[in-house]
Amino acid sequence: MRLSSGTMETNVTRRALVLGGGGVAGIAWEIGVLAGLAESGIDVTSADMVVGTSAGSVVAAQITSGLSMAELLARQVDPALQCEELVPVLELQTLWAAIGAIMNETKDVNEARRRFGALALSANTVSESARRAVIAGRLPEHKWPQRRLVLPAVDAQTGLPRLFTNDSGVELVDAVAASCAVPGMWPTTTIEGSRYLDGGIRSNENADLAAGFDRVLVLCVMEMPGAAQWRLDLDPQVAALRTFGSRVEVIRADEAAVRAFGTNPLAPSTRTPSAQAGLAQGRAEADRIRSLWM
Numbered sequence: 001m002r003l004s005s006g007t008m009e010t011n012v013t014r015r016a017l018v019l020g021g022g023g024v025a026g027i028a029w030e031i032g033v034l035a036g037l038a039e040s041g042i043d044v045t046s047a048d049m050v051v052g053t054s055a056g057s058v059v060a061a062q063i064t065s066g067l068s069m070a071e072l073l074a075r076q077v078d079p080a081l082q083c084e085e086l087v088p089v090l091e092l093q094t095l096w097a098a099i100g101a102i103m104n105e106t107k108d109v110n111e112a113r114r115r116f117g118a119l120a121l122s123a124n125t126v127s128e129s130a131r132r133a134v135i136a137g138r139l140p141e142h143k144w145p146q147r148r149l150v151l152p153a154v155d156a157q158t159g160l161p162r163l164f165t166n167d168s169g170v171e172l173v174d175a176v177a178a179s180c181a182v183p184g185m186w187p188t189t190t191i192e193g194s195r196y197l198d199g200g201i202r203s204n205e206n207a208d209l210a211a212g213f214d215r216v217l218v219l220c221v222m223e224m225p226g227a228a229q230w231r232l233d234l235d236p237q238v239a240a241l242r243t244f245g246s247r248v249e250v251i252r253a254d255e256a257a258v259r260a261f262g263t264n265p266l267a268p269s270t271r272t273p274s275a276q277a278g279l280a281q282g283r284a285e286a287d288r289i290r291s292l293w294m
Contacts, residue, residue, distance in 0.1 A: 015217075015293065016210035017047035020234075021054025021200040022221025022253075023182075023265030024085060027138075028076040029257050029278035030059045030219050031069075036282020038069040042290050044217055045069070049148045051209045053199040055221065057151040057179035058138050061172060064145035072140075076275035083137040085268040088185040089124055092264050095184045113159030113201055120156050120183035120197045128187040135177040144172050152199030152206045153178035156188045161202045163209070185266065203232035207248075208240060215292055216241055216248045222265070223252075249292045251285050253277075 019030055037044055045063040052060025062072050075081045098119055106112040125131070136142065144166045151164040153175070164175035170191055178189035178196035188195035199206060204223065210216045220234055234250070241248050253261070260273035 014213045015047045015215045016049045016213035018207045018218040019052045019056030019059045020205035020220050025261040025265035025270035025274040026055035026221035028271040028274035032275040032278020033282040035069040035073040036279045040286035051150045053206050057176045061139050064147045065141035077272045110159045116183045117156030120188050123184045125187045136173045151175045151179045153196040154201045156195040156197045207237040216246050218250045220252045
């Protein structure tokens, strides 16, 4: 916690880990990065708060489940340990076209979110129960951890964001499913009579939710050009955090990781190469992140 002078810190330093969205490839890459940091003696999973959006919500639940990073990495790189995944009905190119149309035709943020909600509610997807079973299979533990988690989602009808946390009274599997409900690709998640879709509709990282924390590490899987037209971009969020006194570092997927993601980061086949790319990047970033975290 920073003192009023802004030049000193007490012995209580609050840390936040922010995990962005990016499909099953993003899950694997983020686990790889965190495992690479852990190998170097930097346990960022000890953060006081973890913000997880879409794929990041899965990673947030996994790293607070009690399994070691080595075990979580093995679940990504070893085909025998990988959980079962579904193939979406909608092709990725079709989804990008729909997103592009909303971005080009809609300048109002709330209207854009409602249009994404309408897209999600009308889409031909797998059943909600089938998708929930996949999410449950991804999580080693279905109970909320003691560590504070913040998992953003968006109400499909109102366009308003909702932050699911340990004290929301919602099952962890449902909160993760809601944050991962890519509109058009996966069904919305029904919670307390409302339908929710991917938290990435608000922001792919939602790094602004780490306001007030002294040290913030952000993992950014992918960035979409023009995103500021309909959701919060990462760079302005990071700038705002720094303005108000937070030390922030961002690890963005490098060229090797982007190659591993391929043309479809939702494809289960991307998990092994994406995790391996993340592991290498985590090792390479260790010195920079050590100065932030430790």
